[in-house]
Amino acid sequence: MTTSPPPRHPKIEIDVDADLARALLVQQHPDLAHLPLHGRTFGWDNLTWRLGEDLALRFPVREMSSTLVEREQRWLPVLAEQLPVPVPRPVRDGRPGLGYPWTWSVVPWLQGAPVAATPVTGRTGWARELADALAALHHPAPPDAPTNPYRGVPLAQRYDVMVARLTADVPHADALRDALDAGLAAPAWDRDPVWVHGDPHPGNLVAAGGHLTGLIDFGDLCSGDPASDLATAWMTFDAAGRAAFVARTQEAHRWDDATWVRARAWAASYVPVLLAHPDEYPLMAEVGRHTAVQVAHG
Missing domain, CATH: 3.30.200.20 (Phosphorylase Kinase; domain 1)
Incomplete structure (x- = not known):
């Protein structure tokens, strides 16, 4: 043992x-x-x-x-x-x-490797599978579904905290701030709240053999705006994988442009959190650096 x-x-x-x-x-x-x-x-x-x-x-x-x-x-x-x-x-x-x-x-026990430990370029092959999984989840939640003050909420409720974390040592801080500002300016979610996983970053995805084999850690499960989940487009994929993920998601739900602007803002907000403890959680820190580049350039 x-x-x-x-x-x-x-x-x-x-x-x-x-x-x-x-x-x-x-x-x-x-x-x-x-x-x-x-x-x-x-x-x-x-x-x-x-x-x-x-x-x-x-x-x-x-x-x-x-x-x-x-x-x-x-x-x-x-x-x-x-x-x-x-x-x-x-x-x-x-x-x-x-x-x-x-x-x-x-x-x-779900078989496979944590996606955070796999090469980003190898994830495109199952991007549509993740899109299908989240699309299946993102349906109207019942009235007694849990809420979460940190996920699925309007960006305006979290904006001040998010911006305060974008200190000078955060990579691409100016681009991340621009993404947050764009998300804040975008129309807010105005539909019925849907189920939201809360944390579908690469550390909570499992893959094997070119397929997505698990979606784990539902502790932040809640109802609200799916944009905080769709941020995984920038956290998990490169440009090719993101394009496949977005296209498949749109086939299922046809989210408006504002939802994706808010999703990119949520991705920007996660960067300093992921980078907060690089020695203790090096894989999460790498996810944070990857996300910063993807938000800044994609």
């Missing part, structure tokens, strides 16, 4: 080592406790242990994001049925215990 120390990210409040993960399984899902634990990885809000070959354990690592797994447990069983790509629909729910204070999940 291999483990890794938690990254030096200041937002991580609670680590879950192999002993604690195993003990929680013994307590709550003893029929799974014999499976090997390996391949621990950390994200912004959660850590994941791979369990055997086909499962994974998903644990929140900070109180602020502790309810995100509950959101996945509530809504992924509903949404998984309408999406054309595999998602980590929880197969077991975990509860607080043994000093661990939050809800956690047992989820399927």
Whole structure:
């Protein structure tokens, strides 16, 4: 079994080592406790242990994001049925215990590599598959769908924070500011709120064999303007991949020009966030640098 120390990210409040993960399984899902634990990885809000070959354990690592797994447990069983790509629909729910204070999940392990670790030029082949997945998601959400103050909202609500992050050390800061200004000036979303993934960047996409094999991390799932999701056109692809993604998306939804202007603005806003911890999250920092270039030149 291999483990890794938690990254030096200041937002991580609670680590879950192999002993604690195993003990929680013994307590709550003893029929799974014999499976090997390996391949621990950390994200912004959660850590994941791979369990055997086909499962994974998903644990929140900070109180602020502790309810995100509950959101996945509530809504992924509903949404998984309408999406054309595999998602980590929880197969077991975990509860607080043994000093661990939050809800956690047992989820399927989706085969493939994180897209953030793959060459950008190789992503064009499945750009239409991602477009199909998001198009299937971006349909009207029910009245009780969750909301999110950071995703799917009007750009005007986030503009001041977004602009303040564009300091001189952010690459292409002037072009990113121009993209934000254009997004703010564009007509706002005026349709019924649709389902929004919240974070479909390359770290939350899985691919293998020239295909998209997974869309993961639905913790930011909410309803609202799909532009914050469509920002992945600049975060994930080069010009060729983006053209394929946009064309396929337009076949499904025919979003107006303003939606894409807002999407480019959202992409610009993510750059300084992705670059905030380059030593701890080098792949995300590379996504940030790529996004800055794509927004500036595309």
